[in-house]
Amino acid sequence: xxTIGFIGLGNMGLPMATNLVKAGHEVLGFDTVPxxxxxxxxxxxxxxxxxxxxxxxxxxxxxxxxxxxxxLSVLNDIIPACESGVLIIDCSTVDVDSAKQAHALAAExxxxxxxxxxxxxxxxxxxxxxxxxxxxxxxxxxxxxxxLDIMGGRQVPCGEAGAGQAAKICNNMLLAVTMxxxxxxxxxxxxxxxxxxxxxxxxxxxxxxxxxxxxxxxMPGIGPQSPADNDFKPGFxxxxxxxxxxxxxxxxxxSGQSTPLGYQALELYKQFAAEAPEDLDFxxxxxxxxxxxxx
Numbered sequence: 001x002x003t004i005g006f007i008g009l010g011n012m013g014l015p016m017a018t019n020l021v022k023a024g025h026e027v028l029g030f031d032t033v034p035x036x037x038x039x040x041x042x043x044x045x046x047x048x049x050x051x052x053x054x055x056x057x058x059x060x061x062x063x064x065x066x067x068x069x070x071x072l073s074v075l076n077d078i079i080p081a082c083e084s085g086v087l088i089i090d091c092s093t094v095d096v097d098s099a100k101q102a103h104a105l106a107a108e109x110x111x112x113x114x115x116x117x118x119x120x121x122x123x124x125x126x127x128x129x130x131x132x133x134x135x136x137x138x139x140x141x142x143x144x145x146x147x148l149d150i151m152g153g154r155q156v157p158c159g160e161a162g163a164g165q166a167a168k169i170c171n172n173m174l175l176a177v178t179m180x181x182x183x184x185x186x187x188x189x190x191x192x193x194x195x196x197x198x199x200x201x202x203x204x205x206x207x208x209x210x211x212x213x214x215x216x217x218x219m220p221g222i223g224p225q226s227p228a229d230n231d232f233k234p235g236f237x238x239x240x241x242x243x244x245x246x247x248x249x250x251x252x253x254x255s256g257q258s259t260p261l262g263y264q265a266l267e268l269y270k271q272f273a274a275e276a277p278e279d280l281d282f283x284x285x286x287x288x289x290x291x292x293x294x295x
Contacts, residue, residue, distance in 0.1 A: 001025050004147065005058035007051050007074060008092070009040045012118070013064035015125040016091070016151045018043040023150045030054040052081040059083070060147060064091045067243075068098025075102055079109045087112040087143050091132070093169070095247050096162040097254075099135065103161035112140040115161065117168035118152065121236045129153040133171075135164030166251070173248035176241055176265035176282070178212045183286035186219060190290070196222050218283040227281035235281030238273050245269060 001024045006017040009031040017027050021044040029045040030053065031037055037047045048054040055061050055078045065071050071092050082088075088106050090099070090113070099115040106113035114136030124130045130152035134141045141157050148155045158167040185208065189199045196219040204214050204223065217223035218232075227235035234240075245266040252259040272288040273279070280287075 002060060002147075003028065003058045005055040005061040005078075006030075006045070006064075007054055007061070007078070008064035009036050009045070010064065011122050012091075012125045013062075014040055014043065015122070016062070016064065016130070017045055019128045019151050020147065021045060025147075025150075028054040028056075028058060052078050054078075055082050055086070057083070058086065060087045060089065060144075062089045062091060062147070065094075066092070068092075068094035068101075071102055072098060072105070075105050079105060079111065082109070082111055084110060085112065087114075087140060089114055089116050089144050089147065091116050091118050093117045093172075093244055093247070094165060096165045096169075096251055099162040099165040103136065112137075112143060113161075114140050114144055115164040116144065116148070117164055119168070119171060120152070122234070124152070131156065133158050133164040133167040135159060135162050135166070165247075169244055169248040169251055172241070172244035173259065173262040173265070175212065176245045176269060177261045178210050179216075179218070179283055180265045180268050180285060180289070182208075182210065182212045183218060183283075183289040186286060187290040212283070216283055218286040227283055232280040232284030232287065234279065235283070237279045238269060238276065238282045238284065239279050241282035242266065242269050242273060 003026045004020055006027050006029045009017060009029050017029055021027050027045045028048055029040045030048045030051045041047045051074055063074060065074060071090060071094055088111055090102060103113050114134050116132050116134050118130045118132055120130040128151055132148050132152050132155045134155055134157045145155060158164050186199060200222045215224060216226045218228045220228045227233060248262055249266055272285045275288060
């Protein structure tokens with residue numbers, strides 16, 4: 001069994017690291033939140049006082065952090081403490097440029113790296129069914145597979161450095177568009193007197209079929225269980241959708257690609273967040289859309 005350093009034990013990182021422990025690996029973990037470290041300790045993770053302490057003796061290091069700036073800061077801190085040839089798997093969702101900078105830092109120190117953002121949310125992290133989008137060399141992607149197999153159900157090599165992040169932000173831009181469109185369609189159906197079940201039965205088996213409806217339906221009691229059945233508690237928080245959709249718009253601007261639907265979806269989510277009573281699941285935007293009158 002391997003020794004793994006795991007930095008970032010929040011809502012996603014903790015269940016991912018816990019699954020590695022359950023598989024028999026020794027996991028050294030670090031997080032800046034004391035309560036999170038306590039929960040990690042109870043899950044069998046060896047907790048460390050500093051990030052660099054979590055990588056000593058580790059053959060693989062996994063990071064799950066909030067943004068690119070923090071990823072680069074942590075890498076600058078831990079790389080000098082890493083042993084030669086260590087593989088770094090960054091599962092954070094960050095901008096493509098930061099991902100490429102992270103690869104460069106690792107390569108300069110003689111370390112392997114892949115950018116490897118995830119899809120599947122907290123539920124997928126706990127169940128070990130995440131999808132990993134991998135950016136990096138074929139060799140490093142192969143090295144990561146035994147650990148990704150434990151934490152997820154699918155790994156998709158997307159290309160060289162930064163490609164995993166590119167795939168993630170394109171995917172989540174589409175998710176933002178489909179969920180806002182779905183919220184509009186369902187809200188209109190209700191105004192026209194349609195029952196939720198009837199709308200689901202039609203859309204889920206015809207041209208309206210999409211993941212947002214069939215797997216994450218924003219109507220309580222309809223379809224598979226989703227945050228709608230729990231008062232829209234995240235799930236995948238609206239603040240995270242705004243982050244990912246914002247990264248997509250940043251990439252679109254840098255590349256010169258027009259993404260009007262992606263832009264509009266981001267603006268709608270910003271308005272929803274500003275008026276929502278708390279940081280609800282992103283699918284909760286339907287509750288806000290239903291209050292809007294045609295101008």
